[in-house]
Amino acid sequence: MSDRAEDLVKQLLEKTQADKLAWTFVPEAVVDLDWANSEKYRADLEDGFSFSISRKTRNDDKLIDFELTQLGRIILSSQADNLPMLIGPKTRRLLELRNAMRDRDDEKKLAEPIDISKVARFRLFSDLFHAAKQSAVGGDQTIERVQQLLERIG
Amino acid sequence: MFLHDLFDWTNAGVGAAGLALTAGAFWQATGAKKAAQEARDAVWKREAASSLAEIERIAAEFAVWVELERPKEAAVRGRDLAARIPRDRARFERFLNGDSDKLRLLESVYADLAVQVFSTAFLEDKGKLQAAIEDVNAANRELNEVYGRLLGRLDEEES
Numbered sequence: 001m002s003d004r005a006e007d008l009v010k011q012l013l014e015k016t017q018a019d020k021l022a023w024t025f026v027p028e029a030v031v032d033l034d035w036a037n038s039e040k041y042r043a044d045l046e047d048g049f050s051f052s053i054s055r056k057t058r059n060d061d062k063l064i065d066f067e068l069t070q071l072g073r074i075i076l077s078s079q080a081d082n083l084p085m086l087i088g089p090k091t092r093r094l095l096e097l098r099n100a101m102r103d104r105d106d107e108k109k110l111a112e113p114i115d116i117s118k119v120a121r122f123r124l125f126s127d128l129f130h131a132a133k134q135s136a137v138g139g140d141q142t143i144e145r146v147q148q149l150l151e152r153i154g
Numbered sequence: 155m156f157l158h159d160l161f162d163w164t165n166a167g168v169g170a171a172g173l174a175l176t177a178g179a180f181w182q183a184t185g186a187k188k189a190a191q192e193a194r195d196a197v198w199k200r201e202a203a204s205s206l207a208e209i210e211r212i213a214a215e216f217a218v219w220v221e222l223e224r225p226k227e228a229a230v231r232g233r234d235l236a237a238r239i240p241r242d243r244a245r246f247e248r249f250l251n252g253d254s255d256k257l258r259l260l261e262s263v264y265a266d267l268a269v270q271v272f273s274t275a276f277l278e279d280k281g282k283l284q285a286a287i288e289d290v291n292a293a294n295r296e297l298n299e300v301y302g303r304l305l306g307r308l309d310e311e312e313s
Contacts, residue, residue, distance in 0.1 A: 060224045082222040119221050126223065130280040 005066055005078030006121060009128050012043070012051060016131040023053075023132040032056060035063070041132035049075075055129050064125040080118075080125035199308050202246035206301040209238055213297050216264070217290045223277045232268025236261055251307075253300040260300075263293045 015021040026040040040054035048071040056063045061083055068076040216231035239261040247254050267290060270276055277283050 060226060062223060082224055084224070084227070119218055122223075123221050134280070 003078070005076055006124060008051075008068065008076070009066055009078075009124050013124070013128045013131055016043075016128065016135055019135075021135070023135040025136045026052065026054075028054070034058070039129075039133070041129070041136050043132070043135075053125070053129050053132050055126075062122075062126070064122070064129055066125060066128070080122045082122050082126075196311070198246070199249050199304070199311075202242070202249045203301070203304055203308060205238075205242040205246065206297075206304060209235065209242065210294075210297055210301050212238070213264070213290075213294045216267075217287075217294055220267075220271055220283075220286055220290050223283065225272050225277055229268045229272035232264050232271065236265035236268060239264070249304065249307075250300070251303075253303060256296060256300055260293050260297055263289065267293075 012021060016023065021043050023041040023043045026042045028038045028040055032038060035056035035058050037057045038054060040052060042050055042052040044050045050069050052065075052067045052069070054065045056065075061081070063079060063081045063083075066076075066078045066080075067074055212231050212234050216228055216235060219228035219231060239257055243250065243254055243257045243261070250257065267286060270282075271286055276286070
């Protein structure tokens, strides 16, 4: 299921990949202690509109925030995460029973136990994050430059 | 004299009837044995289909964990696949026809991917991540085709 934020993210992804939209790195002013790392990028449009995409990580957990703001006021905010789908032993057993029923009844094979919309949403947001990062840092030569500086020191 | 001939003919008739009954019983036993063998084969083929369904489910989960950029969960599913496919391939080889080699190939694809994705750095590289997602989805499509062909053969035999 698509929502307004997903539609916007799709459009931004296309424009970013086509180099029509430039993103910049935004240092985080507030440290979120719940997350180990945080990275944020922003793209500015006319009339004070801005998009931002930030990713917080803790081990393998990732939370991606997407925001549309106008002059600092949040107009639209949306999130996607890759947190494990919470399936307990009872739910797992129910899914196994349903799979067993699906094997007996072909019509039920269309039923899908995995939340594909959550996966698709995370992929969309993550793709925009990576595209924004690529746009902001581009052909980042930081490591090469540091290497040169170290070699110059001798 | 006449009585003696009658006994001879009666004995010959009983002998012929006995032979016919024996032949009938033999024919029935052969048919029953063949039917039992066919029933056993059908059960084995169902078992093979059930095993491939389970492999297909693990492969779908593998793809989901790669797409969700969760290396540990993805690697567990990848290793599961690399372990289960050779076992079930060897077990059900006679029902897989030409798909046995394809499963052997898929097994190595999943094993390689399991090693690759078990690295946060790998998943942080957008190009490598995208390539891994495409490889997993392509492998899953081939696995589904193998499963579909086995189900198709089962359907044909049962219809």
